[in-house]
Amino acid sequence: MANKKIICLFDVDGTLTTPRQVVKPDMEKFLLQTVRKEFDIALVGGSDLVKILEQMGGSDVVNNFKYVFAENGLIAYRDGKQIATETILDALGEDQLQELLNFCLRYIADLKIPVKRGTFIEFRSGLINVSPIGRNCSRDERNAFNEYDKENLIRPKFVQALKKEFAHLPLTFSIGGQISIDIFPNGWDKTYCLKYIEGYEEIHFFGDKTEAGGNDHEIYESDLTIGHRVTSPEDTIRQVKMLMALVKEKQSKGQLPVPMQCL
Ligand SMILES: [Mg+2]
Numbered sequence: 001m002a003n004k005k006i007i008c009l010f011d012v013d014g015t016l017t018t019p020r021q022v023v024k025p026d027m028e029k030f031l032l033q034t035v036r037k038e039f040d041i042a043l044v045g046g047s048d049l050v051k052i053l054e055q056m057g058g059s060d061v062v063n064n065f066k067y068v069f070a071e072n073g074l075i076a077y078r079d080g081k082q083i084a085t086e087t088i089l090d091a092l093g094e095d096q097l098q099e100l101l102n103f104c105l106r107y108i109a110d111l112k113i114p115v116k117r118g119t120f121i122e123f124r125s126g127l128i129n130v131s132p133i134g135r136n137c138s139r140d141e142r143n144a145f146n147e148y149d150k151e152n153l154i155r156p157k158f159v160q161a162l163k164k165e166f167a168h169l170p171l172t173f174s175i176g177g178q179i180s181i182d183i184f185p186n187g188w189d190k191t192y193c194l195k196y197i198e199g200y201e202e203i204h205f206f207g208d209k210t211e212a213g214g215n216d217h218e219i220y221e222s223d224l225t226i227g228h229r230v231t232s233p234e235d236t237i238r239q240v241k242m243l244m245a246l247v248k249e250k251q252s253k254g255q256l257p258v259p260m261q262c263l
Contacts, residue, residue: 005201006247007066008035008240009225011190011216012045012052014208015236023056027233030240032064038244040200042067044193046176046215048124049075073193074126083196087125091185096169100183103165104130107158114148115141127184129176132158137179146178155181176215190219202226204243206236 010016016031017023035041042065045052049070053061062068063080076084089097101121108120108130117134129135132154133145149155159173159181170186190207197203205225207216220227228243230236 006038007040007042007197007200007203008243009042009044009067009193009197009203009205009219010236011205011207011209012043012055013047014232015206015230016043016233017055018233022054024233027237028057030237035240035244036064038247039204040066042069042197044069044073044190044219046072046182046190067193067197069190069193069196071124071126072188072190073196074188076193076196078196085125086188088127088184089125092169100128100166100169100171103162104128107161108132111154113145113152113154115145117141126188127182129180129182130158131180133179135180142178149179174215175213190216191222191224194219194222194224204228206230206239208232 010031013019016027031041043052043056043061044067045055047055047070049068052068052070053059062077066079068077069075074084074086076082092100104121108116111132113132115133115137117137119135120131122129122131122135133141137145155175159175162171162173162181162183172182172184172186172188174182174184176182194203203225205216205219205222206228207214207220208230209216210220210227210229211217219225220229228239230239
C-alpha cells in the first residue's frame, strides 16, 4: 500500500550520484520503480537547473519527481510545472550587488596564489560563486588549489574579509566545493525549499554534507525534516530500503507513522 503522506527529499551530488557524475541506472530504477510506489520523491540541489537535469538524466526529471528544487529551491518545480523563481539581484538590488562584485574582483586581483585561470565570478540566479583560482581551471589545478587552500587558508581569509566589509548586509558566505565561496542572502540554504512542500506528515531528507558548514547541514537539522546522513549513493539506497521496511512494519501493526531516524 502506497504511503503518500511521506515524501523523500534527496540532495543530488554525493547522495544520488557520485560527486560531479551522472546518476547510475540502478539508482534511477530504484527511485522511479521502487521508492515512488511507496512515497513521493523530490530533489534539492545547490546547482542550477541545467546541471541538475544533466546529472539526473534529462528534462523528464521535473515530471518524474513530485518536486525538483534547483539552487536550493529558488527555482522550484511541482508536478512538472515551475512554481517559483527568486533571484539574488531582486534581493540585493544593482547597487549593493555591484559593491559586492567589485570588492571580490579587487580582492582577487590583489591575491598572489600559485595559479590563476578564468571565470573568477559566476553569477547564478540565487547566489554568487567566487573562485580565487577561477572556475575554468583543470581538474589537476583544482585539486592543487584545494591542497594549497588547506595550508594557506585563502578562502577562510577571503570569507573573513567579506564578513567584515559586508557586515551591514544580510548575507551568508559559505566555503563550498574545492575552489570557491558561495555568497547568498541569509536563509537561502536548502531549508528554503521547504516552504513549498505541503501536505505531508513526514519529510525525510537524505544528504551527504550534513556536518556544520556543509550545504546539507541546515535542512538536515531542521525541525521540519527527518534527516538521514548518507556517505554515498549506495548508502542512500540502503537507508531508503530501511525506511521502507520500517514503514511497512508499522503499517502491518496498524500503527500511525511516527518520526523515525535511520542511522
Ligand atoms: Mg551533496
